């Protein structure tokens with residue numbers, strides 16, 4: 001199977017590319033670049049969240065303030081009542097005083113709510129500003145390390161280009177469907193993609209082949225492992 005040998009050689013060449021990819025992924029430049037990128041992706045949503053929270057709290061505050069003013073005005077009417085002028089009985093005076101007391105209790109409770117909402121607003125504002133500050137620093141990191149990483153990548157571009165052209169030349173000798181399967185497995189992060197059969201087992205995950213798979217392998221020269229989805233070939 002010359003196709004098979006080409007595929008084996010192809011994977012060996014591809015391995016040199018994978019090694020470069022791994023080395024690049026492990027650089028400080030790439031890590032800092034990815035860290036900033038990830039942070040910035042999530043930050044906008046969180047910042048929007050804080051804004052929505054602040055808007056909701058501002059609504060609560062203005063409702064509470066309005067209610068407070070209404071109750072305060074009502075209470076003032078009571079305090080303007082001249083009790084000596086009331087024709088009344090003690091019962092009426094007691095009624096007024098009871099109402100005034102209730103209003104003043106409500107005012108106190110509203111005042112507590114107002115303080116609590118204001119504290120929440122301050123906390124949200126602080127969190128928002130902290131995140132904004134961190135976002136600005138991450139934006140700086142993103143820009144800086146994007147450039148630094150691009151330079152690191154550029155440093156290996158010639159090697160990568162050479163390997164890719166070698167691979168492209170080999171691809172002509174590999175059946176399209178096999179190549180497509182190889183590439184999709186490689187993209188999924190499976191490595192190695194093709195493995196030799198070892199003692200009737202998958203050379204990677206060691207799963208034993210069924211008799212049916214064995215005869216299929218003998219017939220076709222290669223099959224896919226049911227367990228790890230690598231391509232098993234017979235040497």
Ligand SMILES: [Zn+2]
Pocket residue numbers: 202203204205206207225226227228229230
């Ligand atoms: Zn396997």
